[in-house]
Amino acid sequence: MSGPVPMPYPNADAPTQEMIAACVHCGFCLPTCPTYAILGVEMDSPRGRIRLMKTVWEHRLGADSPGLEDHISKCLDCRACETACPSGVEYGKLVEGTRSQIVAARSRSPIERVVRVAAFDWLLPHRQLLGGFAAFSIAAKRLGLGTLLRATRLGLARRMADLLDLLPDRASSAPLAAAPAIGERRGRVAMLQGCVMGSVFGETNAATARVLSRNGVEVIATVGQTCCGALHAHAGERERARELARRNIAAFERSAADAVIVNAAGCGAAMKEYGWLLKDDPAWSARASAFAAKVRDATEYLGDLGMSEKPGALRGRVAWDDPCHLLHGQKIKEQPRALLAAIPGLDVVPLAEADWCCGSAGTYNVTEPDLARSILERKVANIVRSGAETVVTANPGCLMQIQSGLRQAGANVRVVHLLDLLDEAYRSPR
Numbered sequence: 357m358s359g360p361v362p363m364p365y366p367n368a369d370a371p372t373q374e375m376i377a378a379c380v381h382c383g384f385c386l387p388t389c390p391t392y393a394i395l396g397v398e399m400d401s402p403r404g405r406i407r408l409m410k411t412v413w414e415h416r417l418g419a420d421s422p423g424l425e426d427h428i429s430k431c432l433d434c435r436a437c438e439t440a441c442p443s444g445v446e447y448g449k450l451v452e453g454t455r456s457q458i459v460a461a462r463s464r465s466p467i468e469r470v471v472r473v474a475a476f477d478w479l480l481p482h483r484q485l486l487g488g489f490a491a492f493s494i495a496a497k498r499l500g501l502g503t504l505l506r507a508t509r510l511g512l513a514r515r516m517a518d519l520l521d522l523l524p525d526r527a528s529s530a531p532l533a534a535a536p537a538i539g540e541r542r543g544r545v546a547m548l549q550g551c552v553m554g555s556v557f558g559e560t561n562a563a564t565a566r567v568l569s570r571n572g573v574e575v576i577a578t579v580g581q582t583c584c585g586a587l588h589a590h591a592g593e594r595e596r597a598r599e600l601a602r603r604n605i606a607a608f609e610r611s612a613a614d615a616v617i618v619n620a621a622g623c624g625a626a627m628k629e630y631g632w633l634l635k636d637d638p639a640w641s642a643r644a645s646a647f648a649a650k651v652r653d654a655t656e657y658l659g660d661l662g663m664s665e666k667p668g669a670l671r672g673r674v675a676w677d678d679p680c681h682l683l684h685g686q687k688i689k690e691q692p693r694a695l696l697a698a699i700p701g702l703d704v705v706p707l708a709e710a711d712w713c714c715g716s717a718g719t720y721n722v723t724e725p726d727l728a729r730s731i732l733e734r735k736v737a738n739i740v741r742s743g744a745e746t747v748v749t750a751n752p753g754c755l756m757q758i759q760s761g762l763r764q765a766g767a768n769v770r771v772v773h774l775l776d777l778l779d780e781a782y783r784s785p786r
């Protein structure tokens with residue numbers, strides 16, 4: 357007697373057959389895919405990866421198959437294919453769902469399990485611990501630990517050296533303070549402090565609050581917020597991501613702000629998808645969707661609101677580089693360009709392939725260092741060709757990745773968050 361056919365994926369986070377069926381195999385996405393451009397392999401293209409997801413539903417490939425993991429791990433989750441797709445395939449949801457199935461199906465070595473627990477349970481949700489770890493790592497980098505690690509020629513040591521290269525020369529973990537609206541109040545918002553933003557780019561958080569305040573937006577303090585869970589979701593750790601999402605929803609609901617402002621594109625993209633992340637949780641799904649509708653990237657919010665106070669003048673040639681999770685993940689293109697153009701005195705030059713990933717992509721530069729390096733080299737070459745003295749972007753991963761690539765290439769180009777540049781302009785004479 358034959359029973360029901362077992363579900364080929366381990367749980368309900370699996371990519372659904374309906375979403376997979378939206379792909380009509382046209383291939384319009386292929387020229388936009390950085391991994392396909394480098395590897396030239398169909399299975400490392402969006403269309404090929406979707407085909408693999410379907411093959412699992414057809415019971416011709418296991419969710420624990422090393423081949424599936426290999427091609428899915430090499431995907432940046434940059435979502436450039438989503439922008440290019442005429443059929444509206446939600447590739448980000450598909451790939452993150454597939455990653456969660458691989459995590460659930462595959463057994464991990466004890467070392468891998470410890471690394472995952474340390475990163476996802478200890479460091480990322482605990483900003484002070486992460487801040488201490490970042491400060492310690494920056495000090496070790498200054499003392500030459502990277503050179504020492506490279507000299508060992510051990511794979512793990514070299515990866516740790518690569519990680520140290522990514523860190524900026526100094527970190528700021530100042531807690532995010534509330535800021536009053538200056539002049540007529542035009543909004544009342546709460547801000548995500550963030551894990552990496554809060555422990556390394558605390559100064560950018562403070563700059564964001566100052567810029568909002570100058571534009572008549574009150575920034576209120578929010579107690580109980582935590583890491584947004586984006587890195588967890590990218591890495592297939594959806595249960596852990598859900599736990600963090602619930603804590604954030606509860607914390608920001610208490611603040612009763614008009615909007616939740618995020619200045620890290622990866623975090624904003626993830627928080628706008630809390631409704632999807634918690635869709636199967638009856639106690640939280642409606643709250644998650646209501647919360648997600650309030651999330652705004654800082655450039656989106658300020659660009660849509662319009663600046664009430666004109667910034668002061670700055671000098672130099674600058675280029676804008678789109679963070680993937682701002683452009684492809686949140687479809688925000690015009691607002692950051694308009695804000696940059698509003699700073700008097702700047703010569704804004706075009707950057708070829710500004711919409712192309714820099715190779716940071718969550719933890720990609722750690723998990724796929726060789727591919728990440730090739731993708732970064734392409735970005736650095738475009739920046740150098742543009743003649744820009746400053747590259748402006750809006751995501752911590754991009755800031756660190758691009759700065760490290762430029763440093764290694766010996767290019768004297770500054771990399772700065774758009775909100776830091778705006779803050780600088782406001783402090784500059786008109």
Ligand code: SF4
Binds near residue numbers: 388389391392432435
């Ligand atoms: S998300 Fe990026 S890397 Fe992945 S398939 Fe799409 S375009 Fe390629």
Ligand code: SF4
Binds near residue numbers: 379383386403406442
């Ligand atoms: S563009 Fe969209 S429909 Fe066409 S192959 Fe790519 S994912 Fe499928």
